[in-house]
Amino acid sequence: MNKLKTIISLIIMVFIPFGIMIWFRAHQSSGFASVELILYPLLFGGSSIGLLYLLKRFYLKEKITDFNSGKGNFKTDILWGFALATIYFVLFFIERATLSSILSFKSNTELLGLMLDMRENPIMLILWFGPVLWIGIALYEELIRVFILDSLWKFSENKTWVFFVIILASVLIGFTHWSQGSYGIVTIGIKSIVSGLFFYKYRRLFPLVIAHVLYDGIQVALLLITYPH
Template sequence: MNAKPKFLKSIIAILVIVLIPYGVFLAFRIGQQGVFSAQDMIRYPLVFGGISILIVLLIKRYFLQEPLSDFNKTGGSWSNDLKWGLLLTAFYFILFALERISLRSLLNSPSNMELLGLMLEMREKPILLLLWFGPVLWIGVAFYEELIRVFLLSSLWKFSKNLRWILAVILITSLIMGFVHWNQGSYGIVTITIKSFVACWFFYKKRRLMPLVYAHVLYDGLQVAQLLLTYPQD
């Protein structure tokens, strides 16, 4: 395929998969009255994330005519992926501690009432607990977000091997991933952008998707579990 049509198809794919859905989502969140209910926090990530994953894979394979192996270009095993996922999780929590010390007092960090509402309902309804820590966290949150991240990276990196371009793509991708968490305030945007930069750099060096998924599941899951166990009872 010639370079120009290939570039155009990649831009169309990025618009369809990333920019348009994220733009619509941000517009919806900005104009939203109130917060998502606990059921919404289960339903929307699972449905939207699941459908989006399927769309990404189909566009990658049949529209772009690129191999899905782009997401795992180097050899590996589930045990090695898990090891890297654990190391990434540890690094994320180190960043988390440093960010709280250095940035928490400087940036806006609104309370996440949606997560709090879900957490309180999960205490009363075990089915919500199973759904959130199962398919919602694994598919609708972690796998979906990490697949979007590596799709952006692998799509844009194809156009140049120059280190400046590679770093520019990492920065752009990280900013997109940060700003889509607009509802978490400036603190959330900045800290998620920082962690995304780490995730992007890891993918650049290792070219493996699943360590990012494992780290995402562990990082989010451990924080929610800690809140469930320590948040005061009524």
């Protein structure tokens, strides 16, 4: 019964939303407007976090704090967050040097448009670097990642299964970035493997969230500063 509940929860939280997301991106003829890039992550990410909390507490009879149950504290979470972000950036440059000429890359015109609008709108800037980045993007995506991992790992403790689940989760998360082309799918999938391995060893969610915020936030901040007016 517990395994059936886990499967149902995964269908509700992961497979249906991811399927819709991938299908929509594959058939989308135009990108999102800047306001939509602010609102949608907050609404979708925030509501998904709330739904996951309800599923964990009342349906699966588990605590959402289980995702951060490994040894650690606020200071070590921050340190690990910076360490993971550093690894992500190292991978970023390696991927640029090795994969950019092989895989197709689609420039993120949506983000560029949002960035240009944020230059002119301080409220939009605060919202994106605040609740959108921390909750709608980083916390949501990392919660879903560890939910997939933690749920499927319950089916077996076999190391082969453990690493298969990490690869599976990475593939799923990679494909949700369909709009970035094969380069985005593969490179995000690679970084997701690193995240999965970290969570398997340390069972700490917060470092993943911090690393995600740093990785995305630094890139957008650099674009804001360096992109020509």
